[in-house]
Amino acid sequence: MLTLNIAVLGAGALGAYYGARLQAAGQNVTFLVRQKRAQQLSEHGLYITSTHGNYVFNNLQFTENVQDIEMPDLVIVALKGYHLKAALPSLKALAEKGAKILPLLNGIEHISILQAELQKEAVLGGSAYIIATLDEKGHVVHTSSQHDLVFGPLHHSQNEICRELDSILTGANLNGKLTDSILDEMWNKYMFITAFSGVTTALNLPIGTIRKYPDTFELLARVLEEMRSLAEANGISISSDKVGQALEQFRKLPDGATSSMHQDRRKWLTLELEHIQGGALRLAEKTGIRLPVTEILYSIIKPFEN
Secondary structure (H helix, E strand, O other): OOOOEEEEEOOOHHHHHHHHHHHHOOOEEEEEOOHHHHHHHHHHOOEEEOOOOOEEOOOOOEEOOHHHOOOOOEEEEOOOHHHHHHHHHHHHHHHHOOOEEEEOOOOOHHHHHHHHHHOHHHEOEEEEEEEEEEOOOOOEEEEEEEEEEEEEOOOHHHHHHHHHHHHHHHOOOOEEEEOOOHHHHHHHHHHHHHHHHHHHHHHOOOHHHHHOOHHHHHHHHHHHHHHHHHHHHOOOOOOHHHHHHHHHHHHHOOOOOOOHHHHHHHOOOOOOHHHOHHHHHHHHHHHOOOOHHHHHHHHHHHHHOO
16 A cells, blocks of 8 residues: 655644544654644544544644654645745755645645745645534534545646545545646635635625625625636636536525634634735736725725734
8 A cells, every 4th residue: 555654734623634534544644733732632632523434543643843754755734824934944844855745725825935935846736625623622523524635736746746645545535636727726716715705704794694685695706706807817717607606605505604714703813814815916916907896805804814
């Protein structure tokens, strides 16, 4: 069986969930965490509660020191966007040891940032589709049926590691998808999440309430169209069918469903505003276009950012 040394940068809900599924599939998984999370893992361990099956880490490997991670093949970056800058020295150290970097962050700007810092050959493309959270002891509660991991090469030198990861994920308890058009996939998600997070967070409402008012629901459609225009200005074509599929997703979500950014606003946590809506506005400025609805949502959310 093919075994990779996989480091997961961050042991939040997303990183811990995918780390669990990879370890259960026989991979050597180590979490690189900060001091507070390390203390929590020491006290309570880590387990996953999921409709796809629970998992207990009987052999939980974690460290606060990047130098403890030897011969890494792959690094999954599962951080909030606002933690990326502080993580760059660790990612550089791991890339210098030969690891390929698979970021699963929201937004799109992080790709160019990582490529500039680590070189293009080191950075894969990826997106995660999952709804999960941590309970009071830091254990993962997976609350949706979706647990998809989409990834692909951004440089021809990454084909081998992508094939290896694809082989591993075939036997793992999650939905892995290798694609040769990963940027298209990332922009589709960026379009969806910019609309969903922006409208739910600005209004401080779940999707069910938003759907009750057609004029309010229309805000989602308008942001989707703005993001479609932004993608096209950056060389990515998003079809009208994709926009329609996103709207259909909004119609089918449970009434109480909301975005992770809205959940963070409810908890008075730092928001990823600059890495989602802020990133879109910066890209729009570079390409000479306007995103008027996104601008308004950004302005409404800004006082709650920190």
